[in-house]
Amino acid sequence: MIPLLHYVLFSSALLLIGGYGVVRNRNAIVVLMSIEIMLTAANVNFVAFAEFWHDMAGQVFALFVIAIAAAEVAIGLAILLSLYKQRDTIELDMLDLLRW
Amino acid sequence: MAGVELLFPEFLLATTALLLPGTYLLHRNAQLCGRLAVATLAVALGATWLQWFGSGAAVPATYFGHLEINLFSQLFKFAFLAIALGSGIVSLAYLGDLPHRPEFFTLLLTATLGMLIVASATDLLTLFIGIELAAFSSYALVAFQKHDDGSTEAGAKYLLIGAFSSALTLYGISLLYGLTGTLEIAAIAANDWGASFSGVLFVAILFIIGGLGFKVAAVPFHAWAPDVYQGAPTPVTAFLAAGSKAMGFVALLRIFVTALGPALAEWQMLLAIIAVLTMTVGNLAALRQQDIGRMLAYSSVAQAGYILAAFPVMTELALGGAIFHILVHAVMKGGAFVIVAAVGMAGLGYTVESYRGLAQRSPLLALTLTVCLLALVGIPPFGGFFSKFWLFYGIFQAAMAGQQWLLWLVIAGVLNSALSLFYYLRVIRNIYTEDSQGEARPFGGHTRYIALAVLLLLTLLIPLQYDSILMLCREAAASLL
Numbered sequence: 001m002i003p004l005l006h007y008v009l010f011s012s013a014l015l016l017i018g019g020y021g022v023v024r025n026r027n028a029i030v031v032l033m034s035i036e037i038m039l040t041a042a043n044v045n046f047v048a049f050a051e052f053w054h055d056m057a058g059q060v061f062a063l064f065v066i067a068i069a070a071a072e073v074a075i076g077l078a079i080l081l082s083l084y085k086q087r088d089t090i091e092l093d094m095l096d097l098l099r100w
Numbered sequence: 101m102a103g104v105e106l107l108f109p110e111f112l113l114a115t116t117a118l119l120l121p122g123t124y125l126l127h128r129n130a131q132l133c134g135r136l137a138v139a140t141l142a143v144a145l146g147a148t149w150l151q152w153f154g155s156g157a158a159v160p161a162t163y164f165g166h167l168e169i170n171l172f173s174q175l176f177k178f179a180f181l182a183i184a185l186g187s188g189i190v191s192l193a194y195l196g197d198l199p200h201r202p203e204f205f206t207l208l209l210t211a212t213l214g215m216l217i218v219a220s221a222t223d224l225l226t227l228f229i230g231i232e233l234a235a236f237s238s239y240a241l242v243a244f245q246k247h248d249d250g251s252t253e254a255g256a257k258y259l260l261i262g263a264f265s266s267a268l269t270l271y272g273i274s275l276l277y278g279l280t281g282t283l284e285i286a287a288i289a290a291n292d293w294g295a296s297f298s299g300v301l302f303v304a305i306l307f308i309i310g311g312l313g314f315k316v317a318a319v320p321f322h323a324w325a326p327d328v329y330q331g332a333p334t335p336v337t338a339f340l341a342a343g344s345k346a347m348g349f350v351a352l353l354r355i356f357v358t359a360l361g362p363a364l365a366e367w368q369m370l371l372a373i374i375a376v377l378t379m380t381v382g383n384l385a386a387l388r389q390q391d392i393g394r395m396l397a398y399s400s401v402a403q404a405g406y407i408l409a410a411f412p413v414m415t416e417l418a419l420g421g422a423i424f425h426i427l428v429h430a431v432m433k434g435g436a437f438v439i440v441a442a443v444g445m446a447g448l449g450y451t452v453e454s455y456r457g458l459a460q461r462s463p464l465l466a467l468t469l470t471v472c473l474l475a476l477v478g479i480p481p482f483g484g485f486f487s488k489f490w491l492f493y494g495i496f497q498a499a500m501a502g503q504q505w506l507l508w509l510v511i512a513g514v515l516n517s518a519l520s521l522f523y524y525l526r527v528i529r530n531i532y533t534e535d536s537q538g539e540a541r542p543f544g545g546h547t548r549y550i551a552l553a554v555l556l557l558l559t560l561l562i563p564l565q566y567d568s569i570l571m572l573c574r575e576a577a578a579s580l581l
Binding site for chain 2: 043071086087
């Protein structure tokens with residue numbers, strides 16, 4: 001039996017890695033991937049807490065989050081594709097048309 | 101199942117959203133699909149109205165502990181459907197003959213469906229799915245004009261920032277679940293937090309504020325709003341400014357006031373600081389905007405600050421005032437963006453200068469925009485005054501009743517309202533005093549009916565009926581506490 005604390009530390013680490021990726025990366029696809037890591041962090045929490053409380057709701061939530069994450073990537077890639085067709089780049093630094 | 105007919109608007113929207121692409125494949129008539137979607141929204145709005153004032157609507161109905169239809173949810177369902185109907189009608193004219201219009205209206209319906217789910221959700225899972233359904237649909241709506249640079253860029257920014265914020269909210273929810281062992285809002289509210297300050301709960305609250313703060317564009321999470329409001333197709337901007345923002349507040353009300361109300365001490369000061377920061381930064385940034393969409397976006401940030409000021413107070417009157425102001429804000433801001441859409445459609449442009457001599461071009465649109473802007477400041481005869489007055493009066497009363505420091509929220513709010521007058525007056529001066537250079541231009545389609553409806557709401561219905569609307573809002577607030 002792995003103690004709850006280990007799961008929480010693992011999910012915090014995932015969240016920090018994801019957050020770092022979002023802040024540091026200039027490529028929109030990598031940012032999208034980092035956001036997926038953050039969603040996974042929440043999923044680890046849900047499953048671990050569901051086991052801890054003996055409550056199925058958390059596991060159900062994790063299943064929904066997986067579906068939501070897939071939908072998010074589908075919409076994200078579609079929008080980034082149309083951005084790429086416009087500008088031939090998905091570097092975030094180039095998103096400067098609208099500013100101040 | 102008892103009370104299942106109260107979910108008729110949701111079922112209707114879901115069914116039509118699924119049928120619309122098929123209808124287009126069969127008939128190849130995009131205009132028909134648009135009209136069908138608008139008709140669906142109108143029928144759903146009518147059904148909500150009838151259920152509300154008709155038989156047995158006062159009885160709250162619950163569905164497996166995930167959804168509950170009560171006065172609060174009926175009030176907001178009605179508002180969301182009205183907003184979607186308005187922006188749907190404007191879109192019919194605004195989109196012209198762009199390709200992919202059936203998809204646009206399908207997404208409008210699913211976004212509205214998500215908002216309806218948020219309005220009646222009673223557990224965090226349903227709430228989160230509703231928020232995400234509305235958010236995903238609106239990412240695609242913002243990026244809809246895919247051959248327009250601004251629209252695509254706004255869509256990409258909105259997507260990345262929105263996805264990041266929903267990941268934060270989700271992590272906050274998972275921590276909250278870990279602390280309480282339940283996702284049901286009522287069960288979380290029943291949790292005994294004890295008197296001592298809990299660090300883990302505070303972290304969970306920070307994550308949730310970080311995530312939902314993006315939705316309502318609270319400082320310091322507001323940076324996306326001006327970009328998206330400027331770049332998105334204007335009817336979508338109206339939909340986001342009025343609907344998506346109200347949805348964010350519904351989620352905040354459910355989570356903070358209902359679920360975390362007993363843990364008030366943990367978040368009271370935090371939300372008070374965010375509220376004052378939000379109104380001040382929003383108004384200061386709006387002062388120097390040249391693009392009308394950006395100016396209205398910053399004004400929208402400021403309005404979010406006024407509404408957030410009611411959260412730390414947690415009295416029925418202040419929250420009733422806040423709900424009243426959320427609804428009136430949707431009318432004022434939605435109405436202003438409808439006029440912006442009409443002026444843009446006429447080819448006049450989107451800067452403050454575009455409004456020179458609008459009074460000569462179209463007296464009705466000019467008058468409606470003026471009324472909307474004055475109502476946003478909170479000038480007495482118009483609708484915005486009443487909601488803002490009761491919001492601030494509710495805070496003032498709570499301050500007098502004991503918590504003296506809350507007075508600062510009222511002072512900040514009143515000073516900020518005075519400050520906001522400057523940038524609204526700049527537009528109003530352009531409308532009335534300058535000469536319009538060039539010929540008269542036609543203003544698009546049904547926009548003038550929406551403008552007329554907004555005008556009547558702000559000058560007649562809300563001022564004359566403010567006491568009964570306030571009563572409704574207070575009842576809705578009481579059901580949250």
